[in-house]
Amino acid sequence: MSTYRHMELTMKLLLLHILRLFKRGVMGYKTLLILLLFTMALIAIYARSNDSLLTSVKNTNTGKIRPDPEVLCPKNLPELWADMNSLIDARGLYPNDFNLKLIKSAIRCARIIQVEQLKVQNTFKWLLTLEGGQKILFKPLLLPKGEHEHECNVGCEHPEYEITAFAINRLLGFNNMPITTGRQISWFEEIFSIASKEIKDVMKIINTTDVCFKLRCPTTVRIREFCFSRGMIKGSAMVWLNRTIRIMYPKKTNFQYHDFHIYSRLRNKFKNSLQGQDGFCSLFRSIPPYSEDRMFYHIIDMAVIDYILNNIDQRHTYIIGDDGKTIVNIMIDFGQSFCPYPLLLLGAPIYQCCSIRNSTFKAVYRLRDRLEEEFEKETMDDPVYPVLLPNVFQQLQRQLKELVSFLDFCVAHKGMKNVVID
Ligand SMILES: Nc1ncnc2c1ncn2[C@@H]1O[C@H](COP(=O)(O)OP(=O)(O)OP(=O)(O)O)[C@@H](O)[C@H]1O
Ligand SMILES: [Mn+2]
Structure with missing residues (x-):
């Protein structure tokens, strides 16, 4: 029972006791009056303190919400968001020299003006509108880092892996991948006053300082209560693309990127093709749009990242460019990464096809030599830092090394000029 509920009951009992004593003639009118006045004063003080509880939480948290006082919050938000959105083209969502630091600090500290609950799929998530109009997909960190509720994180996902995937x-x-960073949000200071009844109904305020909600991870029977101390919620914040998001289903077949995966083996007609048969890659390449280089090598890039992250959930996803025609390939959905089991088949597009973009090939080897320092540099100022626990980071290192060994194998067997494509 909360302290306040306790106080309420104690005061009611005190009142009853005073009245009982008066009835028994133990005290006179004067004593009764004094005691009643004293009790009423106590109730008034209690009511005031209860009323100001939200404010008092708010006050103690002031200054702690902003992640890093060193990073100034950008001022010209509407222009900043507009610039960012205008940079999307067929090559990707932002150019290499883009000022990510600035955008990330804007995502971390811009005022939240609207919050919507997105239909809960695998992950509890809010769609936030930040000052200047940009929408952000926010997924709170529920499970402790590194804890696996279910095999391969199906069910309750890990939003810190979305931040990892972005890096x-x-x-x-x-x-x-849409720009993603960690963000810390105060339920009391940033959400409460703008939240709809639907959102407030899900959240429970306990002891008026901790905010909790109950959730059943879709694949598990158990309902768990997740609590946020002082209402401070950390999570991943991803730029929302105001576009139609589509998943690639090649025409006249149910054959798609997922067909390489161990998990979709059961659902597709090509299940035997996955068992390392040589013909699989040429079959895949003969099916539009994978007959087109840009599409095929996007699949290889996806396999690279899925293998490094041991992620089972990615699909070939794209948006349509500003001209209404061009396909812009994107990468989303990494909350189920770092499956604790080795999933060799995630690497099938690499070791079966043995064909990769030159830029990807070089980037993989370069990263292998500098993963620790580069990952640290990308994430050191993140509010969710350290994004990965040491054992998960070691898994990342291991997976990257294995991926490199696939490429070594390809080069040894097919020769560099047949593996690396410009
Ligand atoms: N950055 C984004 N911009 C626009 N739409 C997005 C973005 N991220 C996700 N979506 C849309 O929301 C859907 C759900 O997102 P996401 O896959 O990240 O959630 P999830 O809870 O992990 O769901 P899933 O059960 O598919 O794993 C996506 O399929 C996509 O249509
Ligand atoms: Mn997901």
């Missing part, structure tokens, strides 16, 4: 996507020069 790796960036370090490999793909630049096709």
Whole structure:
């Protein structure tokens, strides 16, 4: 029971006791009056303190919400968001020389003006509108870092892996994942006053300082309560693309990128093709749009990142460019990364096809030699820092090394000029 509920009951009992004593003639009118006045004063003080509880939490948290006082919050937000959105083209979502630091600090500290609950799929998520109009997909960190609720994180996902995926996507020069960073949000200071009844109904305020909600991870029976101390919620914040997002389903077949995956083996007609048969890659390449180089090598890039992150959930996803025609390949959905089991088949597009873009090939080897320092540089100022626990980071290092060994194998068997494509 909360302290306040306790106080309320104690005061009611005190009142009853005073009245009982008066009835028994133990006290006179004067004593009764004094005691009643004293009790009423106590109730008034209690009511005031209860009323100001939200404010008092708010006050103690002031100054702690902004992640890093060193990073100034950008002022010209509407222009900043507009510039960012105008940079999307067929090559990706932002250019190599883009000022990510500035955008990330804007995502971390811009005022939240609207919050919507997105239909809960695998992950509890809010769609936030930040000052200047940019929408952000916010997924709170629920499970403790490194804890696996279910095999391969199906069910309750890990939003810190979205932040990791963005860093790796960036370090490999793909630049096709929507910009993602950690953000800390205060329920009391930033959400409460703008939240709809639907959102407030989900959240429970306990002891008026901790905010909790109950959630059943879709694949598990158990309902868990997740609590945020002082209402401070950390999570991943991803730029929302105001576009139609589509998943690639090649025409006249149910054959798609997922067909390489161990998890989709059961659902597709090509299940036997996955068992390392040589013909699989040429079959894949003969199916539009994978007959087109740009599409095929995007699949290889996806396999690179999925292998490094041991992620089972990615699909070939794209948006349409400003001209209404061009396909812009993007990468999303990494909350199920770092499956604790080795999933060799995630690397099938690499070791079966043995064909990769020169830029990806070089970036993979470069990253292998500098992963620790580069990842640290990308994430050191993140509010969710350290983004990965040491054992998960070691898994990342291991997976990257294995990926390099696939490429070594390809080069040894097919020769560099047949593996690396310009
Ligand atoms: N940055 C984004 N911009 C626009 N739409 C997005 C973005 N990220 C995700 N979406 C849309 O929201 C859907 C759900 O997002 P996401 O896959 O990240 O959530 P999830 O809870 O992990 O769901 P899933 O069950 O598919 O794993 C996506 O399929 C996509 O259509
Ligand atoms: Mn997901």
